[in-house]
Amino acid sequence: MAEQETVKAKKTTKKIPANKNVEFAATGRRKNSIARVRITPNGKGQFIINKKNIDEYFNLGVYKLVANQPFEITQTTGKYDVVVNVHGGGLSGQAGAIRHAIARALIKADESLKAEIKKAGFLTRDARVKERKKYGLKKARKAPQFRKR
Secondary structure, eight states, X not given: OHHHHHHHHHHHOOOOOTTSOOOEEEEEEETTEEEEEEEEESOOOOEEETTEEHHHHOOSHHHHHHHHHHHXXXXXXXSEEEEEEEESSOHHHHHHHHHHHHHHHHHHHOGGGHHHHHHHXXXXXXXXXXXXXXXXXXXXXXXXXXXXX
């Protein structure tokens, strides 16, 4: 009986070969943007978004900074290759979605980083979205000018 239990335990533990490329995938969301991220350890630090380099995709440095924040906080800059597919929303929302996805993928790669990432607030999905327009108004809350007759 005890021998069968040890056999079962051996089957469940699975070692990853050193030569095999391991990828950690995660999804992040912000506003209307959805980012699918794959990070590969022991990389050259490449950061590719929609088949473009991060410098080509994000023309403003602020968006690059936002996307790289999980790496900076965990001191893992340049240790992972990042491949991102992102769609929807604008550049700001896409940068936030990429940050969310990278934070999730880093935790899959190394569980010990969870405390730092959670403290920084990168695991929480930012649920703020644009409020819908109401009838009789110009925008969500902007009303036409009132005129007393």
